[in-house]
Amino acid sequence: MSSAAPRDLGRDRPGHGPAGDDSRLWSVDDHLEDVLTTVRPLEPIELNLLDAQGCVLVEDITVPVSLPPFDNSSMDGYAVRVADVAGAxxxxxxxxxVVGDVAAGPSDPPEVGxxxxxxxxxxxxxPPGAETVVPVEWTDGGLGEGPVTGMRARSLGPEGAEGEVRVHRPAGARAHVRAAGSDVRAGDRALEAGTVLGPPQIALLAAIGRGRVRVRPRPRVVVVSTGSELVQPDEKLAHGQIYDSNSFAxxxxxxxxxxIAYRVGAVEDDAETLRSTIEDQLVRADLMVTTGGVSVGAYDVVKEALAHVGDEDEPGGxxxxxxxxxxxxxPQGFGSIGPDHTPILALPGNPVSSYVSFELFVRPAIRTLMGLPDVHRPTVTATLVAEKALTSPKGRRQFLRAVRDGGSVRPVGGSGSHLVAALAHxxxxxVVPEETESVEPGAEVRVLLLR
Structure with missing residues (x-):
């Protein structure tokens, strides 16, 4: 199932040198554009309703039969003619x-004369002849004992010995009656293409008799973290080791x-081991994500392992x-690998850098694979609340963790990319633009919403 177009890594970018020349500086927008023009929505498939949960419809759904399909009672009670209870x-x-019972389900209802x-x-x-429904609470329940309430009112019980019911309140025409088609009518559009199927949408599909639908499947994402210093949670730390949080995040x-995401335990700093791990994981991946090893250090094995993958065996990869x-x-990496040109995003290893990069680049890629029309997090404008001005390096777009409160926003934690605790809050x-070096308290700022 192909999810990316073959990539021409030799093409030029406006204002930059040739792709593959990592000495130039990419803008956030150029990198994101490259990701989103390369990643393609997954091919549609037909799935059973419960298997389609979380998937995106690729077709409009038309109602084949009205809902409800017939006039029915919204209460336990008695079906009567309006004139017979007027003035009660x-x-x-x-x-x-009382001429009989009408239960839910197939039946031969009596005629109400x-x-x-x-x-x-x-x-x-x-039933035929009935014009309205009197709730059982408005009657003696057919027992000839006066008005009933509580459990006996809700459980109609057997027909009274005299076959009569006393009604103590009038009911207007079609009171407590759900009209046929009052929910949706045959021929109406129930759901539009592009709808994400959650529990309410699946309930509607089942209610109108659709057991299978055509959808774009949920993309399978494999996450691989790298670093010989990484230890799994619940294991004991040795000196120089840290817990692997990135793969979980x-x-x-x-x-x-x-x-549908799969986490691969941290891979040690060995290029051949990493290359082998990624190749093994391709069978279950529509998108690969790695974290760590993309900078300029001596042990940045992701660059070493993947820099030439596909150059010979997979043209365009x-x-x-x-x-x-x-x-x-x-530092970022992006491309496609393997026979299906599976897209891969290589993110930096610092926890905040990794998470921010996911929100900016990986999340939109996932939403594109799903076939959603809007793949980005919403942005709003808010008033900065801070004790002092925010500073930002010239020429870089800065993303600062923050807490939003109505129309205001305040930064939390420092700017360090290793400070993960503030990220949890x-x-x-x-978002501080590239040309801005200082933002004063009270200024209006652009805010990317994470929740």
Whole structure:
């Protein structure tokens, strides 16, 4: 299942040198554009309803049968004619002959003629001749003992010995009756193409008799973290080791974006081991995400492992490593690998850099694979609340963790890309443009909403 177009890594970018020359500086927008023009929506497939949860419809759904398909009662009670209960009261109840029961489901309902009533259950079809429904609470329940309330009112019980019911309140025409087609009518459009199928949408599809639908499947995302210093949670740390948080954060973020995500335990700093791991994982990936090893250090094995993947065996494939004009997240990699040109995004290893990069580039890629029309997080304008001015390096677009409160926003934590604790409390990112070096308290800022 191909999810990316073959990539021409030799093409030029306006204002930059040839792709593959990592000495130039990419803008955030150029890098994102390259990702989104390369990644293609997954091919549609037909799935059973529950398997389609979280998927995106690729067709409009037309209602084949009205919902509800027939007039039915919204209450347990008695189906009657309006004239027979007009003027009914506690002192002068309308006394009607009970001619039978109407239960939900297939039945042969009795006809309700003048002076007659039929017991009816919630959801049961309105019987012939009936014009309205009297709730059982407005009657003696057919027991000849006066008005009933509580459990006996809700459980109609057997027909009274005299076959009569006393009605103590009048009911207007079609009271407590759900009209056929009052929810949706045959021929209406139930759901539009592009709808994400959640529980309510699946309920509607089932209610109109659709057991299978054509959708774009949820993309399968494989997350691989790298670094010999990484230890899995619950293991004991040795000196110089840290816990692997990135793979958990990115896997959870991919699932939150709508993907089926698989986490691969941290791979040590060995290019051949990493290359082999990625090749093994391609069989279950529509998108690969790595974290760590994309900078300029001696042990940046992702660049070493992937820099030439696909150059010979897969024309048009390969991974391009870039420097972006952003903070955090300056080093990035993007390309396609394997026989299906599976897209791969290589993110930096610092936790905040990795997560911010996911939100800016990986999440939109996942949403593109799903076939959604709007792939970006919403942005708003808010008033900066801070004790002092925010500073930002010239020429870089800065993303600062923040908490939004109504029309205001305040930064949390420092600017360091290793400070993960503040990330857990942030629900937004303050975006400082490349040309801005200082933002004063009270200024209006652009805010990317994370929740």
């Amino acid at each position: 009261s506690e002192e002068f109840p309308a006394v009607l002959e 003048p002076g007659r009533a039929a017991r009816i259950m919630t959801g049961a079809p309105l 990115l896997t959870a973020a991919a699932r939150d974006a709508g993907a 390969g991974v391009d490593f870039r420097t972006l004009a952003m903070q955090p997240g300056k 942030a629900d937004a990112l303050i």
